[in-house]
Amino acid sequence: MKNGKKVLVLLGSPRREGNSAILAEMISKGAMLAEGKVETVFLHELNIAPCKSCYACQRPRSRGCSIDDDMQQIYKEMLLADVWVIATPVYWFNMSAQTKLWMDRCFALPAYEKKPFLNKKIAIAMSYGGDDPFDSGCVNALRTFQDAFSYVGAKIVGMVYGSAMDAGDIKADETLMAKAEKLGKHLVSDDG
Numbered sequence: 001m002k003n004g005k006k007v008l009v010l011l012g013s014p015r016r017e018g019n020s021a022i023l024a025e026m027i028s029k030g031a032m033l034a035e036g037k038v039e040t041v042f043l044h045e046l047n048i049a050p051c052k053s054c055y056a057c058q059r060p061r062s063r064g065c066s067i068d069d070d071m072q073q074i075y076k077e078m079l080l081a082d083v084w085v086i087a088t089p090v091y092w093f094n095m096s097a098q099t100k101l102w103m104d105r106c107f108a109l110p111a112y113e114k115k116p117f118l119n120k121k122i123a124i125a126m127s128y129g130g131d132d133p134f135d136s137g138c139v140n141a142l143r144t145f146q147d148a149f150s151y152v153g154a155k156i157v158g159m160v161y162g163s164a165m166d167a168g169d170i171k172a173d174e175t176l177m178a179k180a181e182k183l184g185k186h187l188v189s190d191d192g
């Protein structure tokens with residue numbers, strides 16, 4: 001029987017073929033092998049304005065975010081997906097600005113659907129240039145995701161992260177590549 005779980009991959013690096021995108025690609029490969037359906041969004045190419053803190057999205061009977069940009073389409077795709085894969089490089093000891101813009105705008109998601117985060121499955125893919133996940137800022141970024149998604153009731157089901165500086169270098173870490181593919185399969189499995 002077809003699995004058909006929907007996976008939305010959000011690429012937060014400006015490098016379309018960079019290390020975090022490669023990790024996300026391996027996750028996607030695993031998900032597709034397990035019959036999942038994958039959609040990929042390259043945030044850097046889209047027009048996503050920063051949240052302007054108008055709180056229109058928080059008002060009773062709000063119709064959503066007041067900013068009319070590409071985030072409106074992403075909200076729809078997020079709501080349709082069973083799983084979100086967030087791929088980001090570490091920039092200055094945290095997620096990239098592209099990822100943070102998307103994340104801030106997720107504040108409005110509950111205006112489109114009641115409890116949109118509840119039971120949503122999330123995977124994180126990160127790359128960093130330093131040698132160590134702690135002093136590179138990778139763990140700091142992971143903690144940010146953990147705190148934020150635990151606050152809204154979403155579930156981080158897996159994380160893959162590794163050290164690489166130049167685009168593509170991450171491929172040399174074969175163990176990590178295999179781990180990312182396995183995570184992709186797990187994400188769309190019934191026990192994932």
Ligand SMILES: Cc1cc2nc3c(=O)[nH]c(=O)nc-3n(C[C@H](O)[C@H](O)[C@H](O)COP(=O)(O)O)c2cc1C
Nearest residue numbers: 013018019020089090091092093127128129130136
């Ligand atoms: C603006 C900028 C800031 C960065 N800050 C960090 C950092 O704080 N810690 C780190 O380990 N690497 C840092 N790096 C290196 C990237 O995290 C590393 O090259 C990563 O593999 C890039 O992923 P990508 O190929 O997906 O873009 C930075 C790179 C840039 C361009």
